[in-house]
Amino acid sequence: MTDINIDALLSEGRTYPPPPEFAAGANAGPGFYDRDPDEFWTEQGRERVSWFTPFETLREWNPPYAKWYLGGTLNACYNCVDRHVEAGNGDRIAFHWEGEPVGDRRDISYADLQREVVRFASTLKQLGVRKGTAVAIYMGMVPELPVAMLACARLGAPHTVVFGGFSADSLSGRMNDMGCEVLITQDESWRRGRPVPLKQTADQALAAAPGVRSCLVVRRTGGEVSMVDGRDVWYHEASADVPDDPASCPCEVMDAEDLLFLMYTSGTTARPKGIVHTTGGYLVGVSTTHHYIFDIKPDTVYWCAADIGWITGHSYIVYGPLCNGTTSVLYEGTPDFPDRDRWWDIVARYGVTVLYTAPTAIRTHMKWGPEYAQRHDLSSLRLLGSVGEPINPEAWIWYRKYIGGDRTPVVDTWWQTETGMVLISPLPGLTTLKPGSATRPLPGIDAAVLDERGNEVPPGAGGYLVLRTPWPAMLRGIFGDPERYEQTYWSKYPGRYFVGDGARVDEDGDFWLLGRIDDVMNVSGHRISTIEVESALVDHPSVAEAAVCGRSDAQTGQAIVAYVTLKGGEEGSPTRLAELREHVAGKIGKLAMPANIVFTPELPKTRSGKIMRRLLRDVAENRSLGDTTTLADPAVVEEIRSRATAEA
Numbered sequence: 001m002t003d004i005n006i007d008a009l010l011s012e013g014r015t016y017p018p019p020p021e022f023a024a025g026a027n028a029g030p031g032f033y034d035r036d037p038d039e040f041w042t043e044q045g046r047e048r049v050s051w052f053t054p055f056e057t058l059r060e061w062n063p064p065y066a067k068w069y070l071g072g073t074l075n076a077c078y079n080c081v082d083r084h085v086e087a088g089n090g091d092r093i094a095f096h097w098e099g100e101p102v103g104d105r106r107d108i109s110y111a112d113l114q115r116e117v118v119r120f121a122s123t124l125k126q127l128g129v130r131k132g133t134a135v136a137i138y139m140g141m142v143p144e145l146p147v148a149m150l151a152c153a154r155l156g157a158p159h160t161v162v163f164g165g166f167s168a169d170s171l172s173g174r175m176n177d178m179g180c181e182v183l184i185t186q187d188e189s190w191r192r193g194r195p196v197p198l199k200q201t202a203d204q205a206l207a208a209a210p211g212v213r214s215c216l217v218v219r220r221t222g223g224e225v226s227m228v229d230g231r232d233v234w235y236h237e238a239s240a241d242v243p244d245d246p247a248s249c250p251c252e253v254m255d256a257e258d259l260l261f262l263m264y265t266s267g268t269t270a271r272p273k274g275i276v277h278t279t280g281g282y283l284v285g286v287s288t289t290h291h292y293i294f295d296i297k298p299d300t301v302y303w304c305a306a307d308i309g310w311i312t313g314h315s316y317i318v319y320g321p322l323c324n325g326t327t328s329v330l331y332e333g334t335p336d337f338p339d340r341d342r343w344w345d346i347v348a349r350y351g352v353t354v355l356y357t358a359p360t361a362i363r364t365h366m367k368w369g370p371e372y373a374q375r376h377d378l379s380s381l382r383l384l385g386s387v388g389e390p391i392n393p394e395a396w397i398w399y400r401k402y403i404g405g406d407r408t409p410v411v412d413t414w415w416q417t418e419t420g421m422v423l424i425s426p427l428p429g430l431t432t433l434k435p436g437s438a439t440r441p442l443p444g445i446d447a448a449v450l451d452e453r454g455n456e457v458p459p460g461a462g463g464y465l466v467l468r469t470p471w472p473a474m475l476r477g478i479f480g481d482p483e484r485y486e487q488t489y490w491s492k493y494p495g496r497y498f499v500g501d502g503a504r505v506d507e508d509g510d511f512w513l514l515g516r517i518d519d520v521m522n523v524s525g526h527r528i529s530t531i532e533v534e535s536a537l538v539d540h541p542s543v544a545e546a547a548v549c550g551r552s553d554a555q556t557g558q559a560i561v562a563y564v565t566l567k568g569g570e571e572g573s574p575t576r577l578a579e580l581r582e583h584v585a586g587k588i589g590k591l592a593m594p595a596n597i598v599f600t601p602e603l604p605k606t607r608s609g610k611i612m613r614r615l616l617r618d619v620a621e622n623r624s625l626g627d628t629t630t631l632a633d634p635a636v637v638e639e640i641r642s643r644a645t646a647e648a
């Protein structure tokens with residue numbers, strides 16, 4: 001037993017075979033998994049993307065460095081925009097854009113998108129942006145954000161999008177690391193009816209980023225901002241006389257392996273890593289997975305309710321869907337503005353057929369209760385997706401029942417910033433779903449679960465997830481830091497990509513993700529994953545959300561502390577506490593019973609909705625808090641600390 005690194009405790013037996021009507025017309029049909037992977041990726045490379053020069057070699061693998069579609073040249077913007085217009089689909093809607101203020105909305109066709117991108121690219125050109133110029137983008141969810149990204153791609157200028165909620169320090173750090181020369185931002189963005197001063201924060205960042213010579217400012221709210229002469233330019237002024245016909249600003253010819261963008265991932269304490277994504281493999285990878293996993297059809301209305309500043313937004317709001325010519329919803333605001341039914345109003349109004357969101361959002365809706373969804377007709381939905389964290393089986397069931405009308409498949413898609421594209425996911429017309437399982441690796445993805453010594457663990461046992469062969473959208477490195485790249489991902493098991501997540505594979509070959517390895521708790525020698533205890537808590541009918549972590553304990557090494565949010569605003573009581581401990585004991589065993597439970601209305605989360613267990617450990621150990629800059633709402637930890645102290 002000592003070879004097994006994580007004890008897998010929770011068992012979940014419910015299954016959902018694909019609905020027959022879905023299976024009959026699905027993009028991924030019978031035989032999909034039997035394809036030869038090289039043949040599959042060669043075919044996808046040819047069919048899904050238009051090349052200026054066709055690629056000669058599918059892949060080159062010099063561990064830990066991979067190249068894909070060698071010899072091919074292309075342009076990501078051409079693939080996402082121009083070719084759809086050329087093919088006669090200019091009238092098709094690219095984005096139903098929904099602003100946060102009610103009634104502020106705009107439909108943008110592919111032809112509109114092309115005009116806007118051309119105008120934006122020409123304006124950037126006037127500011128001296130050329131092939132290879134690094135550009136930072138710091139914006140909210142306005143149409144100009146994807147437009148700016150595509151304009152960069154058109155010119156061959158690599159971008160880095162910094163999430164609009166990040167601080168001036170995060171922004172300047174990223175701009176300096178990438179060597180950005182231009183920053184694109186907006187005056188302010190809307191958040192719950194209040195303006196967020198993006199330009200003001202950008203000004204602070206610019207003061208610490210001397211390499212940035214121009215700042216292009218899009219007007220959104222019309223709020224006051226200060227403009228620095230010679231550096232800052234209003235987009236609406238600079239673009240006023242710029243032509244918008246595509247011939248005036250052609251797409252740059254890019255090599256398949258040219259840099260498309262960097263996406264910074266914040267480590268826990270260390271400097272953020274600039275994850276490198278190149279053009280060809282990335283575009284094929286994201287468009288292929290988008291097509292098959294979300295079963296995209298010409299009449300699909302697709303909504304990925306993530307932020308573009310997160311990798312999910314890059315791959316599955318911008319590059320994947322647009323490459324596939326999809327009609328998407330793009331929403332600027334929060335789910336509870338002006339009321340908690342805003343999302344469902346949007347789904348009903350646009351007739352959304354595919355909705356892709358994160359477990360954290362689903363648990364928030366669970367906490368609010370199903371009545372908000374029940375106010376609207378959600379019958380257009382045919383498929384639901386989840387990403388970002390392991391999804392608790394009860395949240396999965398709730399999502400399917402109240403949002404999917406007890407009919408729709410739910411695809412739990414596992415991937416990372418580094419993988420660029422989804423790697424483990426059900427295919428809705430083929431896979432028998434299990435709530436809480438991301439099911440199977442996609443064709444050509446060689447995932448395995450290893451013990452400490454590098455041996456595959458037997459079915460049912462937990463261990464470390466690795467990837468043994470490269471995939472098209474794989475990161476090409478950490479920008480400017482090859483040593484860190486090799487150290488972080490390739491040193492634990494040489495030649496294999498170390499994911500950093502725990503996982504187990506069941507008897508059917510289905511994968512169950514167990515969360516980040518750093519979060520695994522050690523109670524009396526048992527290595528317990530946080531997600532299993534959390535899912536056992538969420539299984540209780542009164543619990544909406546739970547986060548657990550370990551704190552040191554003289555007797556057991558570590559003891560489990562749980563932070564629990566109850567449904568419908570319930571406060572919690574000693575009776576409830578005892579009941580929840582018993583519930584966990586009954587569900588997975590006494591050894592996983594939380595030693596303490598702290599009831600709290602909110603949990604500390606990153607901007608992309610991941611629970612920050614590291615901060616909960618700091619609270620549980622009564623330590624000063626580590627880096628809190630990526631928190632969505634810093635006040636939450638203080639609230640939890642006061643509740644935890646009150647209880648102690």
Ligand code: 6R9
Pocket residue numbers: 265311312386387388389390391412413414415416417418438499500501513514515516608
């Ligand atoms: C896309 C994205 C990556 C980490 C990853 C894992 C967790 C994402 C998941 C999931 C279980 C899923 N994660 N999807 N865990 N099931 N379906 O989230 O990228 O922000 O880089 O995070 O998120 O721990 O390693 P990123």
